Amino acid sequence: MSLNHPVQLQIDRPHALEADAVLDQLGARGKGLSNAEAARRLAEVGPNRLPQPPKDGLLKRFFKHFHDILIYILIAAAGITALLGHWIDTGVILGVVVINAIIGFIQEGKAEEALEGIRKMLSVHAHARRDDQWSEVEADGLVPGDIVRLRSGDRVPADLRLIEATNLRIEESALTGESVPADKNTAPVAADAGVGDRFGMAYSGTLVAAGRGIGVVTATGPNTELGRINRMIAEVQTLQTPLTRQMAQFSKVLSVVIVALALLMLVIGVSLHDFPLAEVFLAAIGFAVAAIPEGLPAILTITLALGVQRMAQRNAITRKLTAVETLGSVTVICSDKTGTLTKNEMTARHVVTRGGFYDVSGTGYRPEGEITLEGRAASIDSHGHLHAVIEVVAVANDTHVAEEDGQWRVTGEPTEGALRTLSHKAGFDADTHERHASIPFESANKFMATLNTTPAGQRRILLKGAPDRLLERCHHELGASGELEPLDRSFWEAQIDALSAEGLRVLAAAARDIPDSKLALEIEDLEEDMVFLGLIGIIDPPRPEAITAIKSCHEAGIRVKMITGDHAGTARAIGIEMGLGTADSLKVITGAEIEAASDEALKAIAHDCDIFARTSPEHKLRLVKALQARGEVVAMTGDGVNDAPALKRADVGVAMGIKGTEATKEAAEIVLADDNFSTIERAVEEGRTIYDNLRKAILFILPTNGAQGLVMLAAVVLGLTLPLTPVQILWVNMVVAVTLALALAFEPAEPGVMQRPPRKPGAPIMGRVMLWRVAIVSILIGGATIAMFEVELMLDMELGVARTMAVNTLVIAQAFYLFNSRFLVASSLRAELLFTNRAALIAVGVLVLLQLGFVYLPFMNTWFGTAPLELRHWLVPLGIGLVVFLLIEAEKAWVRRLNAQG
Structure with a gap:
């Protein structure tokens, strides 16, 4: 490729193009750019970092706190007392003025700090192919057309169009609000697909949860998706309280x-x-x-x-003094779902077998809770069907859950973390099973399998994954009596539909005993007759205290609206459980409907509906503006970068202190140190x-x-x-x-302060x-x-x-x-x-x-x-x-x- 060959360094909607077409338009090669070509492009597009906004000087930031009519009146009063020759009184009044300005200067957070928080998300280094060699380069030196390699644990250094993806899963909740990592592939999607549905893209600032991939850089610095949100925050106009x-x-x-x-x-x-x-x-x-x-x-x-x-x-x-009072006049709280109303910790809620429908208590990765059948505790020792399912999800599992600094954290996939916690609640010890071989999860197969020897010495294949893929491989099921019976596919499909209707992510478990001579495991081994054991329903559960807090908000005349990037079905199920509405009355509006609505129509939509799903940062911002246009005083809560523009625009922005990104905390006026929605109610x-x-x-x-x-x-x-x-x-x-x-x-709250409606x-x-x-x-x-x-x-x-x-x-x-x-x-x-x-x-x-x-x-x-x-x-x-x-x-x-x- 000639260095003088005209190339396109900005591509519109690369997610909708084939990977080869993107490579052609960017003038990229499989061997990567030469160092000379990369330097030329860097001079043309600039470094891969977000621009520093102009900042007010210290003096300007300080003296702006004098720009207030009451302060002018105070200064006039000081002038009058000075004319009267009462210098002590003049000093007292001017002292009040200066102290007021100092407090404002110290307390008020600057909008530029929100942008600085986003910059901290950017990767520092990247693995790029230059002059036909893989090398570690400074991330700010990446240019469109660079070939970049991704591995588990990497932070994506720029926006990439994937050209190779092997079991690649990327944690994008900060951008999309989805609870689980997104499976990535190389196929193009529709041009109007939202960020969460662009499976052939990897976006700057997100985290590789599993697998590996190779992509070509399509955008850097201010042109990335993160840079677009960065511009939105800078352009958002804050309102007076x-x-x-x-x-x-x-x-x-x-x-x-x-x-x-x-x-x-x-x-x-x-x-x-x-x-x-x-x-x-x-x-x-x-x-x-x-x-x-x-x-x-x-x-x-x-x-x-x-x-x-x-x-x-x-x-x-509280980062801004007036935000405390503004909370008292809030009429609407717009809340993100993932990590705010929910724990952002996947939790197994139900286990379905032919032996019964089991409920699982407890939330998050903390292994506290019990498994019950019809209200009575169920142990794996006396419930063989339950034991069979727990054995599969615990042994065919590469994730670990451990307590760190008082918080239970998962190392690996969140969904597998939920299954590992389920096995801990059941008291199952997976270490007693010797593993001989495994087939790791791949997006194309949507299952994981292992070959193990049980403590009893039986060689067994354990298989877990998407229910439809497992049903294809099973001809028998573990019947109610504990014996093998022909697979009743209609029964299991009805159970899958019922769990999905509750907003649960459904996984299935299957197994098969094999001869002791079997030492290897191939895909073909799963094509034979596997035995279907049961289903597990998993969800990112609501915070129990948030349910109580929402009820208190309703009693106080405050409406709570959920605005999330998650799917409509999941959002609706969580909304019903949170008490936002009933199954008959609750309506979910999607991002596509928001996109199609005019500003005038959106005012009515924002007022009438309480759940908004598959939303982008622009949608959240438009909803906040629409509510404010109706005269509402809006508090917006969130933890991801995608929430930051709406947090800045809201009358009160509330960020999560533990799981919230730095950008979100800096854009907000109030940070919840315990990530607890009920703290908002207090x-x-x-x-x-x-x-x-x-x-x-x-x-x-x-x-x-x-x-x-x-x-x-x-x-x-x-x-x-x-x-x-x-x-x-x-x-x-x-x-x-x-x-x-x-x-x-120092007056305490008057009785019934939270039983009266918000002031107009x-x-x-x-x-x-x-x-x-x-x-x-x-x-x-x-x-x-x-x-x-x-x-x-x-x-x-x-x-x-x-x-x-x-x-x-x-x-x-x-x-x-x-x-x-x-x-x-x-x-x-x-x-x-x-x-x-x-x-x-x-x-x-x-x-x-x-x-x-x-x-x-x-x-x-x-x-x-x-x-x-x-x-x-x-x-x-x-x-x-x-x-x-x-x-x-x-x-x-x-x-x-x-x-x-x-």
């Missing part, structure tokens, strides 16, 4: 209201009361300082951070609790600012002496936010009841403060003492109101609830100490313009606080009555 959307909208409205009222104060003060402009300007600044909830962003961040810690204690590692409960606590904090903080703002606004409008100075306002804001509001972050995605964070309460509390506390201040001035109290009493009135009333806020609607007048949040009692105690220092320490009197008080001066604020508490409890009782009446 419900909390960030709501807080952004709330902050905008709040900022507009504050600015408008401050301007109104200026106009009224100058035009109606002829106040000096400088004095009115300072009053307006004081009003703005009073109305801005400086502590709110800090409280939000701290509440979320505490939630992250509690989540970690429940095996959910995380949703935590998320709902956090959202409740955030609302309580907002409901508590805003009346504080509302009351202060009302005091300043009313004083200017009515032409009164200002009851508070700006620096005193800052003191109230600081101590109330730091002590009292923080206590609400578009519902405002401040509903009508909350707005009403903010207004009522602001008027009560603000009005009482003004009234008390004016009365004391009328009684000739010194201005400094009167202002100190005004500050005490605001702070003490807020302390009483804290106990109202611990429950949004439920009554707080219950003694048993007083100690359920000790943080609230500690916070009140700290507040009392701070306020005593504020009143009596000389340097505090100097800084804040306060004066020491007599004992009687404390009684009035205490009385006002108690009245506020009782009035708000009466209002809550009225709201409960209205809710009961609908």
